[in-house]
Amino acid sequence: MVLKIFFPQCCNTADSGLLVGRWIPGHNSAVVLAVIHYPFIPGQVKKYLSELQSQTQVDLTVLGSWSMPKEGQEGMDSFLKDLSTIFPQECWLQLSREIGKRGFTCQVVQNNGRLLQEQKNGDDKIVLIHYDQRKVMLSQLHPVQDVGQKSDVEASELRLVFQTVAQSQPLFLLDKYDDGPLKLSHWQSEGREASIIAELLKQASVPVCIFLTWLLSLWHWLCSFRILHLRPVLFISSKLSTCVQSGYRAVHFKTVFSPKKAATHMEFMRYSTWRVAKELQELLEWLMGAPAGLKMNRALDQVLGRFFLYHIHLWISYIHLMSPFIERILWYVGLSGCLGLTFALSILSDIVALLTFHIYCFYVYGARLYCLKIYGLSSLWRLFRGKKWNVLRQRVDSCSYDLDQNTSDTALFPLQLFIGTLLFTILLFLLPTTALYYLVFTLLRLVMVLFQGVIHLSVDFINSLPLFAIGLRICRPYRLAEGVKFKVLCQEPGTPLHLMMEINPLKCSSVLQCYRTPTYSCYPKDSWAALCKKLFVGELIYPWKQKTAKTD
Amino acid sequence: MAEEEFTDINGNSISLDCQTHSDFCREFTVTSPKLSLRKVMVYTCFVWLFAYAVFFFTENTAVLSSAIILTLAGMMIHIHFVKVDHETLLIIGSLGVQLSSSYASGRESTIFIEMNKLKDIVINEAVYMHSIIYYLCILIKDPADPETVTSVVPLFQSSNPRLNCLVQVYRSCQEILAQSR
Numbered sequence: 001m002v003l004k005i006f007f008p009q010c011c012n013t014a015d016s017g018l019l020v021g022r023w024i025p026g027h028n029s030a031v032v033l034a035v036i037h038y039p040f041i042p043g044q045v046k047k048y049l050s051e052l053q054s055q056t057q058v059d060l061t062v063l064g065s066w067s068m069p070k071e072g073q074e075g076m077d078s079f080l081k082d083l084s085t086i087f088p089q090e091c092w093l094q095l096s097r098e099i100g101k102r103g104f105t106c107q108v109v110q111n112n113g114r115l116l117q118e119q120k121n122g123d124d125k126i127v128l129i130h131y132d133q134r135k136v137m138l139s140q141l142h143p144v145q146d147v148g149q150k151s152d153v154e155a156s157e158l159r160l161v162f163q164t165v166a167q168s169q170p171l172f173l174l175d176k177y178d179d180g181p182l183k184l185s186h187w188q189s190e191g192r193e194a195s196i197i198a199e200l201l202k203q204a205s206v207p208v209c210i211f212l213t214w215l216l217s218l219w220h221w222l223c224s225f226r227i228l229h230l231r232p233v234l235f236i237s238s239k240l241s242t243c244v245q246s247g248y249r250a251v252h253f254k255t256v257f258s259p260k261k262a263a264t265h266m267e268f269m270r271y272s273t274w275r276v277a278k279e280l281q282e283l284l285e286w287l288m289g290a291p292a293g294l295k296m297n298r299a300l301d302q303v304l305g306r307f308f309l310y311h312i313h314l315w316i317s318y319i320h321l322m323s324p325f326i327e328r329i330l331w332y333v334g335l336s337g338c339l340g341l342t343f344a345l346s347i348l349s350d351i352v353a354l355l356t357f358h359i360y361c362f363y364v365y366g367a368r369l370y371c372l373k374i375y376g377l378s379s380l381w382r383l384f385r386g387k388k389w390n391v392l393r394q395r396v397d398s399c400s401y402d403l404d405q406n407t408s409d410t411a412l413f414p415l416q417l418f419i420g421t422l423l424f425t426i427l428l429f430l431l432p433t434t435a436l437y438y439l440v441f442t443l444l445r446l447v448m449v450l451f452q453g454v455i456h457l458s459v460d461f462i463n464s465l466p467l468f469a470i471g472l473r474i475c476r477p478y479r480l481a482e483g484v485k486f487k488v489l490c491q492e493p494g495t496p497l498h499l500m501m502e503i504n505p506l507k508c509s510s511v512l513q514c515y516r517t518p519t520y521s522c523y524p525k526d527s528w529a530a531l532c533k534k535l536f537v538g539e540l541i542y543p544w545k546q547k548t549a550k551t552d
Numbered sequence: 553m554a555e556e557e558f559t560d561i562n563g564n565s566i567s568l569d570c571q572t573h574s575d576f577c578r579e580f581t582v583t584s585p586k587l588s589l590r591k592v593m594v595y596t597c598f599v600w601l602f603a604y605a606v607f608f609f610t611e612n613t614a615v616l617s618s619a620i621i622l623t624l625a626g627m628m629i630h631i632h633f634v635k636v637d638h639e640t641l642l643i644i645g646s647l648g649v650q651l652s653s654s655y656a657s658g659r660e661s662t663i664f665i666e667m668n669k670l671k672d673i674v675i676n677e678a679v680y681m682h683s684i685i686y687y688l689c690i691l692i693k694d695p696a697d698p699e700t701v702t703s704v705v706p707l708f709q710s711s712n713p714r715l716n717c718l719v720q721v722y723r724s725c726q727e728i729l730a731q732s733r
Contacts (some may be wrong), residue, residue, distance in 0.1 A: 125575070127647065156666050157647075320572060483662075483664045486642065486650055487643070497573060499644070504664065
């Protein structure tokens with residue numbers, strides 16, 4: 001079997017000393033975590049290691065010795081061999097490196113003094129894998145598993161290596177530059193300088209967070225007023241997506257705060273409102289003529305057309321009346337858009353809904369008329385065929401034309417039949433006109449619903465976007481690891497195989513999939529078939545509703 | 553270090569390079585033919601002549617600029633995402649197998665499969681359109697259930713070498729896998 005030794009890159013140039021690390025159970029491999037330099041007292045080393053073992057739950061042991069002799073330090077080899085008697089191990093590693101050469105030499109001594117493998121040309125079964133200790137310590141191997149979910153033996157070797165380095169953080173607190181009994185070399189000895197600004201910001205972040213939490217509690221106190229929980233206010237606020245979003249926002253503020261300004265276009269608003277009303281008027285006039293070459297029933301046409309035109313006239317005058325106030329209201333509403341992009345989008349959705357309220361009204365009128373007509377037609381059609389709708393039994397029963405009062409079926413008089421036929425004919429010939437109005441207004445309404453649905457979808461998407469994970473993936477890709485990459489380092493003959501292990505970062509699509517926050521997702525209530533049926537019959541269609549209280 | 557010439561399933565010439573780093577570590581690199589300059593020029597001229605013809609009829613300069621942008625964007629996407637320069641298989645006994653594809657723009661995408669997840673490396677045959685092709689693949693198993701094959705990872709998907717090349721790689725890999733069992 002091949003013996004694998006994971007060696008940190010920072011210890012490549014460390015002075016001679018003892019290797020401290022862990023043997024990976026179940027696989028024939030060892031992870032070197034640090035090098036303890038001479039001079040040391042063996043008793044202190046043992047005491048320190050047992051302290052760390054209880055602190056980190058990682059079974060740290062002395063793995064072997066590391067020698068990088070400088071000038072005037074000959075004779076270390078015999079000293080190093082004697083060390084194996086002080087720290088009794090099953091396997092004792094002896095790694096050594098000479099200045100000027102790139103490869104290490106490695107000897108493994110077993111407990112009974114026998115040399116396990118001697119390095120000969122072409123006979124080495126030892127692999128040295130170099131890894132970047134700081135990156136492996138900070139990295140998280142995906143797919144993430146809970147600690148303690150699987151036993152150590154079943155977990156893969158790489159996962160155990162990553163876990164070992166991550167859990168041994170207390171080992172890296174003591175350095176060779178500290179005045180202590182032990183001098184250790186690990187990634188901290190590389191001498192990374194910290195930025196004082198970053199440290200100051202870290203210190204200042206605590207009082208800032210306390211202040212923000214106080215502001216949030218103030219907001220909660222305001223929202224918990226009794227008056228806001230009364231029935232009509234509650235109903236309106238559940239319909240307006242702005243209020244719904246502000247509720248979510250107050251919850252989300254606890255974890256994240258993103259100040260963004262939204263620009264308001266007041267002139268654009270006013271112009272677009274007027275424009276919509278104008279377009280609707282032209283549409284109605286077109287309908288009142290001969291739309292698409294269809295010939296409509298003149299009288300009904302005029303009635304419906306005049307009715308809708310009057311409605312629009314009312315709406316336009318209402319807007320003219322309200323315009324001086326609208327500016328003010330829009331300014332303050334727009335200011336609240338600084339609570340986030342999703343808030344601004346919800347405001348847009350609500351403004352559009354309010355502006356196109358007359359389209360919604362027209363749709364309801366047209367749909368109701370059409371629905372009544374279809375209902376009447378179907379009922380009279382059943383009359384023709386001699387069937388009747390049994391309200392008690394909720395089904396269609398047959399009727400006969402018998403004048404006999406003793407039969408169980410209800411009788412139909414000829415007069416009823418005559419009036420029924422008349423009404424049926426009238427309704428049937430008025431159907432195209434009503435159907436056309438219904439079609440036009442339904443299409444307009446569907447466009448509005450689609451627009452609102454798109455806004456809600458984008459709000460959902462923004463809410464569920466894992467910004468921190470994406471930022472990590474871009475700026476510190478080694479934190480999210482999908483796997484590792486190996487590169488063979490060119491070696492000298494007679495030395496064991498050297499590999500360089502680098503972290504393979506997670507793909508961006510996997511980042512999104514893995515870290516998406518669960519959202520209050522909105523979805524259409526009906527399937528396509530149900531939607532078509534509703535449209536045909538004339539039932540009212542409601543916009544997409546949002547699911548409430550999805551648990552995190 | 554042995555570099556040999558083979559052909560792929562479409563008849564283009566590819567080259568296989570075997571490097572033995574150690575007893576239990578080997579690396580196989582299959583290099584595809586490079587992007588042909590003649591093809592690039594033919595496509596570009598075709599697109600630009602077509603755009604010029606459209607411009608001649610519509611007198612709209614946006615057609616020309618959009619053709620230029622399209623050509624550039626298409627070429628960049630092609631060399632960065634589509635055109636594979638070489639594919640490498642690195643097998644390290646008792647550690648695992650690493651597959652990496654390197655694209656014409658220099659981008660590398662790597663996957664590492666650990667030894668405990670690897671069941672075997674085999675040559676499979678598949679029916680593709682009107683022909684039967686051979687491909688080398690890795691059988692993946694779940695360490696908890698070693699008998700079932702959970703998935704199959706095909707190797708050298710872009711270079712598609714023929715059977716003689718695959719057999720060489722297969723024999724080499726099996727030597728190393730036999731050692732680590």
